[in-house]
Amino acid sequence: MAVEPATVRTAVRTVGRISDILNCFSREQPVLNLTAISARLGLPKSTAHRLLAALESQGFLARAANGRGFRLGYQLLHWGMLAQLATDLRGEALPQLCALAQATGETAILTVRDGVQGVCLDMVESCQPVHLAMHVGQQLRLHAGASAKVLLAFLPGAQLQAILNTIDLPDLQPNTITDRARLCEELLAIGRRGFAISFEETDPGAMGIAASVYDHAGRCVAGIGIAAPLSRVPPARVPELAPQVSEAARALSRRLGAEG
Numbered sequence: 001m002a003v004e005p006a007t008v009r010t011a012v013r014t015v016g017r018i019s020d021i022l023n024c025f026s027r028e029q030p031v032l033n034l035t036a037i038s039a040r041l042g043l044p045k046s047t048a049h050r051l052l053a054a055l056e057s058q059g060f061l062a063r064a065a066n067g068r069g070f071r072l073g074y075q076l077l078h079w080g081m082l083a084q085l086a087t088d089l090r091g092e093a094l095p096q097l098c099a100l101a102q103a104t105g106e107t108a109i110l111t112v113r114d115g116v117q118g119v120c121l122d123m124v125e126s127c128q129p130v131h132l133a134m135h136v137g138q139q140l141r142l143h144a145g146a147s148a149k150v151l152l153a154f155l156p157g158a159q160l161q162a163i164l165n166t167i168d169l170p171d172l173q174p175n176t177i178t179d180r181a182r183l184c185e186e187l188l189a190i191g192r193r194g195f196a197i198s199f200e201e202t203d204p205g206a207m208g209i210a211a212s213v214y215d216h217a218g219r220c221v222a223g224i225g226i227a228a229p230l231s232r233v234p235p236a237r238v239p240e241l242a243p244q245v246s247e248a249a250r251a252l253s254r255r256l257g258a259e260g
Contacts, residue, residue: 014051017043017047018055018060024036024041025071030072031064031069031070031071032069033068034049034052034069037070052070055073058075059075060072060076061073089110089112089121089221090121092255093110093213093224094122094124096251096252096255097110097122097123099248100224100226100244100245101125101126101127101226103244104226104244105126105127105232106128106226106227106228106232106233106241107124107125107131107132107227107228108123108226108248109122109123109134109147109208109210109224109225110122110222110223110224111147111148111150111151111210111222111223111224111225112222112223116166117139117140118139118147118148118151118223119137119138119139120135120136120140120147121136123135128232130229130231130232131228131229132203132206132227132228134227140202141167141170142167143169143176143178144176144177144198144201145198145201146197146201146207146209146225146227147196147223147225147227148223149186149190149196149198150190150210150212151220153187153188153190153191153212154191154212154220155220164184172202173200173201173202173203175199175200175201176201176202194211194246195210195242195245195249196209196211196223197238199230199235205229205230206228207228207233207234208225208226208227209226209242209245210223210226210245211224211225211242211245211246211249212249213249213253214256214258215256215257216256216257216258216259218258218259222252224245224249226245
């Protein structure tokens with residue numbers, strides 16, 4: 001039987017302690033001091049102090065107004081809002097995904113950006129016997145595939161440039177874009193036509209069409225699209241299917257409070 005390395009056991013123990021500290025706070029006790037946390041968890045004060053200082057530095061904890069304890073920090077509120085957005089987004093998107101899958105006969109996908117990668121947040125599979133295999137939670141390279149590229153194309157310039165300076169552009173399939181200048185040109189083209197397309201950029205024999213989804217503040221928060229085998233959806237069918245994808249994106253955007 002394999003034995004866990006000491007570094008792994010230490011990391012797991014540290015994560016457990018951090019979780020225990022955060023779970024100490026409650027509606028009844030929103031503010032706790034070092035002594036209370038140390039006693040509740042049975043930790044030496046020196047250990048608890050190091051953990052509290054680390055959590056404070058990352059924004060997970062903050063000093064109470066009177067300076068006599070800690071409260072949960074705004075970073076946790078930020079994460080909670082993101083989690084709530086994801087939950088709300090899936091609920092609002094499901095009817096559009098179902099309608100898009102039914103109208104096109106292909107797998108409908110909802111994607112979001114998580115930092116410098118994309119994530120399949122939800123999907124409705126095609127009823128066709130042959131369809132593209134994906135799964136909820138699947139991570140996507142942002143430079144390849146319609147459902148990923150559309151998450152980049154409508155970002156503010158500075159934010160987009162920061163991501164492009166960070167991500168690698170590995171060659172996944174024959175048509176994957178691996179040149180940054182060419183990727184920028186592709187993103188501009190997506191912006192002009194309003195939707196992204198891809199042919200064998202992530203999977204052999206696969207294509208995709210995707211359009212951007214906006215929230216009430218006009219921010220691109222997701223992409224909605226279809227993925228299909230090229231044998232069933234060749235380039236000639238894009239003019240037929242792209243309007244349906246774009247309409248699904250507009251309908252979901254309206255549900256999220258977007259105007260126009």
